Amino acid sequence: MPLSSSWRITLLSTAAALAVSFTSQNAQADIPDENYRPALDHLLTKVMPPKLDDFHDATGDLTKSITDFCASPDADDLKDVQEDFHNAMDIWQEIQPWRMGPLVAKGRDQHIEYWPDKHGTAARQFRKLLFSKPASYTDPVQLAEASAALQGFPALEEVLFDDSNIDHLTKGDEDGVFLCQYGTAIATNLQTITGELRDEWPEFAEAMATAGPDSMDYPTAKFAATDLYRALHEGLLIISTQKLGRPLGENEKDAKASRAESEVSKRSLRNVAHNLTGLLAIYDGKWGDVGTEGAGLASLIDSSLLDRSFRLNWQTVTDAVLERPESIDTLLAQSDGYQSLVDLKSQIDFLITLVENDIGGTTQLGGGFNALDGD
Amino acid sequence: MRHQRREFLKLMGVGGAFTLLPLNIARAASTPAIEDRAVYISASAGDADDFYVSAFNASGKILFEQALPGRGHDIGLRPNHVDVAAVERRPGLYGLILDRHTGDVRAKLHCPEDRRFYGHAIYSNDGRFLYITENDFDHARGVVSVWDAEDGYRRVAEFDSFGTGPHELHLMPGGEQLVIANGGLHTHPDFDGRTALNIDSMEPNLSIIDRHTGKLIHQASLKHDWHQLSIRHLDVAANGTIAAGFQYQGEINDQVPLVGVWQPGKEIRPIEAPDNVQYRMRQYCGSVRFDASGQVFGISCPRGGLVTFWDAKTNDFLTHIAAPDGCGLAATDRPGEFVGTSGLGNGWRMDAIRRKRVELPDDSHKSLHWDNHLRRITA
Numbered sequence: 001m002p003l004s005s006s007w008r009i010t011l012l013s014t015a016a017a018l019a020v021s022f023t024s025q026n027a028q029a030d031i032p033d034e035n036y037r038p039a040l041d042h043l044l045t046k047v048m049p050p051k052l053d054d055f056h057d058a059t060g061d062l063t064k065s066i067t068d069f070c071a072s073p074d075a076d077d078l079k080d081v082q083e084d085f086h087n088a089m090d091i092w093q094e095i096q097p098w099r100m101g102p103l104v105a106k107g108r109d110q111h112i113e114y115w116p117d118k119h120g121t122a123a124r125q126f127r128k129l130l131f132s133k134p135a136s137y138t139d140p141v142q143l144a145e146a147s148a149a150l151q152g153f154p155a156l157e158e159v160l161f162d163d164s165n166i167d168h169l170t171k172g173d174e175d176g177v178f179l180c181q182y183g184t185a186i187a188t189n190l191q192t193i194t195g196e197l198r199d200e201w202p203e204f205a206e207a208m209a210t211a212g213p214d215s216m217d218y219p220t221a222k223f224a225a226t227d228l229y230r231a232l233h234e235g236l237l238i239i240s241t242q243k244l245g246r247p248l249g250e251n252e253k254d255a256k257a258s259r260a261e262s263e264v265s266k267r268s269l270r271n272v273a274h275n276l277t278g279l280l281a282i283y284d285g286k287w288g289d290v291g292t293e294g295a296g297l298a299s300l301i302d303s304s305l306l307d308r309s310f311r312l313n314w315q316t317v318t319d320a321v322l323e324r325p326e327s328i329d330t331l332l333a334q335s336d337g338y339q340s341l342v343d344l345k346s347q348i349d350f351l352i353t354l355v356e357n358d359i360g361g362t363t364q365l366g367g368g369f370n371a372l373d374g375d
Numbered sequence: 376m377r378h379q380r381r382e383f384l385k386l387m388g389v390g391g392a393f394t395l396l397p398l399n400i401a402r403a404a405s406t407p408a409i410e411d412r413a414v415y416i417s418a419s420a421g422d423a424d425d426f427y428v429s430a431f432n433a434s435g436k437i438l439f440e441q442a443l444p445g446r447g448h449d450i451g452l453r454p455n456h457v458d459v460a461a462v463e464r465r466p467g468l469y470g471l472i473l474d475r476h477t478g479d480v481r482a483k484l485h486c487p488e489d490r491r492f493y494g495h496a497i498y499s500n501d502g503r504f505l506y507i508t509e510n511d512f513d514h515a516r517g518v519v520s521v522w523d524a525e526d527g528y529r530r531v532a533e534f535d536s537f538g539t540g541p542h543e544l545h546l547m548p549g550g551e552q553l554v555i556a557n558g559g560l561h562t563h564p565d566f567d568g569r570t571a572l573n574i575d576s577m578e579p580n581l582s583i584i585d586r587h588t589g590k591l592i593h594q595a596s597l598k599h600d601w602h603q604l605s606i607r608h609l610d611v612a613a614n615g616t617i618a619a620g621f622q623y624q625g626e627i628n629d630q631v632p633l634v635g636v637w638q639p640g641k642e643i644r645p646i647e648a649p650d651n652v653q654y655r656m657r658q659y660c661g662s663v664r665f666d667a668s669g670q671v672f673g674i675s676c677p678r679g680g681l682v683t684f685w686d687a688k689t690n691d692f693l694t695h696i697a698a699p700d701g702c703g704l705a706a707t708d709r710p711g712e713f714v715g716t717s718g719l720g721n722g723w724r725m726d727a728i729r730r731k732r733v734e735l736p737d738d739s740h741k742s743l744h745w746d747n748h749l750r751r752i753t754a
Contacts, residue, residue, distance in 0.1 A: 099628070099654065100654075101651060102651075104650050104651055104654045105649070105650050105651040106650055107650050108650075110630070116626075215697070216694075216695075216696050216697060216730050216731075216732060217697050218697060219697050219699065219732070220699065222699075223680055223697060223699045226680065226699075227655075230657075234627050234628075237627060238626075238627065238628060241626060242626060242628075367678070367700070368677070368699065368700030368717070368718040368719045368744075369420065369700060369718025369719070369744040369745075369746075370661060370677035370700050370701075370702040370717070370718035370744075370745075370746070370747060371677045371678045371680070371700050371718065374659070374661050374677055374678075374702060374747055375448060375464050375465060375494060375542075375607075375747055
């Protein structure tokens with residue numbers, strides 16, 4: 001059976017089941033505010049901190065490997081650096097959708113990854129940089145004050161994966177030396193940023209987890225939990241409209257893989273897979289070997305049918321991502337690649353519908369009168 | 376941010392301990408004084424698609440509820456008169472003139488077939504004319520209609536708003552000019568009247584027209600990169616400064632300003648909150664209000680559940696106060712103090728200077744979902 005037909009049947013049959021459970025939850029009484037607190041506490045103080053540690057460690061490994069490589073450039077060692085880039089990027093893509101607190105403070109999310117870059121700012125600035133080779137960009141402290149487009153993962157991706165730059169790096173010529181120093185500065189800067197992120201998270205988590213009427217930031221636990229629900233919802237929206245929607249364009253002729261995220265390193269759909277891991281953790285409460293299954297927003301769902309259906313749908317979409325190549329460029333090169341990407345976007349859109357109608361409705365975190373329909 | 380607030384407190388004369396504060400500020404964010412007999416009025420909704428204009432007192436006690444045929448939006452207050460104008464939100468067909476003390480209907484306004492009301496209305500200072508923003512949907516053109524309150528609310532004129540999708544409008548100081556927020560969104564009743572049909576080409580602006588002739592006096596837009604910032608709500612300080620709140624029609628993670636300050640004749644100055652507040656504004660501002668002193672303005676962000684406060688003199692961000700689903704904002708008579716309402720039914724007294732939020736003590740107002748805008752009627 002073609003993939004597109006099978007997922008539709010699975011999702012639609014689940015949707016029918018969900019409709020039954022959603023009808024029954026309409027009459028549900030307000031969830032007591034205290035019921036939101038365990039999920040908040042679990043996600044913010046138990047699940048996220050170890051992941052931020054992992055992220056910081058991964059950028060530390062990346063800094064070390066690029067430093068080692070630059071001491072004695074060699075094609076095999078470059079592969080190690082690229083592998084460490086992928087490891088750091090994997091964990092970043094899982095953390096990325098948790099857009100809140102220290103992650104967005106001081107423009108951190110943009111400094112870690114300036115994307116989407118609608119006007120091609122990074123590529124333009126990168127070309128100029130390589131031409132003029134300013135020494136300030138090889139100093140991580142000065143780099144931290146530079147354009148966000150030149151200081152995070154996309155810039156490092158250019159250094160490590162662009163064919164021309166790889167050539168310079170392995171030859172160790174003048175451009176290669178600059179690229180090495182610049183790449184090391186980027187990795188070091190990322191290590192600094194992820195260290196700040198790790199250090200600032202506990203205070204933020206404490207403020208969210210101890211929400212109460214005296215707080216000017218989070219007056220109720222439900223209000224604090226709304227930020228987690230929004231992260232789940234918006235994370236899916238960003239996958240649909242930007243990570244998949246941008247390369248898809250208006251139609252097949254307009255499709256362009258270069259508009260996808262991380263296509264220089266050929267990992268745009270690998271990013272989506274890791275986004276889904278980080279997003280499911282918000283719902284489930286378990287993230288890899290961290291956390292407890294069912295202790296996230298799922299703890300607010302009192303219908304086992306809805307919970308099972310949602311998980312089944314999520315797994316179906318995750319499988320669909322993993323069945324495809326890691327690169328949208330590779331996918332679009334296939335004869336049915338465009339349609340395959342369209343189908344994938346449709347599946348993400350269906351997940352968005354489930355989150356809005358069922359998870360948002362059942363957890364009562366979906367938004368209020370003015371938030372949902374203001375003017 | 377802390378530094379900005381500290382500087383602002385100095386300017387406001389609030390540098391010392393709480394006990395040394397001027398009495399009127401020390402009272403802020405506490406239970407309202409008995410003499411505060413102000414009335415707050417707003418569109419509201421029940422739980423079953425039932426809509427009202429409702430009024431409550433400074434304690435939050437409901438004074439009246441007047442049923443509406445459809446969802447309202449803002450309320451226009453006729454100076455020195457009992458009339459208030461409740462115009463249906465876009466795409467609106469009705470307008471009701473109500474008695475501010477009882478909610479009784481005193482007159483009805485009907486939108487022409489080829490127009491739709493857009494929820495906002497304002498009276499001239501002498502109370503004679505009522506101005507309403509409307510959509511001339513077949514021509515994707517905004518208009519301001521003029522209704523003569525002394526002639527049975529007869530529609531007597533119509534001016535160009537000099538933009539598409541006009542929304543909130545206000546009188547400028549002096550009362551002879553109107554400033555209009557043209558949101559830039561083209562909608563048509565054939566497509567539900569609310570769905571934007573021109574996201575890619577929208578061109579919002581702020582326009583000032585002569586209220587007698589409709590002649591354009593000033594106009595300003597944001598730079599083209601920000602053309603998807605729909606300029607929807609505004610308020611005007613006594614010195615003519617206009618504060619505006621935007622609603623972004625682009626991506627949820629685009630980095631765009633959501634607040635602008637305009638001195639007519641100059642460019643709109645976009646201003647931003649610190650990143651960790653800016654992202655919580657969720658690309659959407661719901662209402663804008665200057666405080667009694669004109670030194671602070673508040674901008675509500677219902678999607679983020681925040682009210683942000685800004686220094687009108689320096690245009691710096693001051694602080695924010697969480698307000699779940701909060702949107703309606705009205706200035707009290709105390710500097711830096713506002714009453715805010717929520718779609719979840721809450722009503723708060725909020726002090727931007729001391730960063731305090733206190734629930735209105737009477738629970739009767741909690742039975743309603745409070746809509747976008749709140750107006751204060753001075754006792």
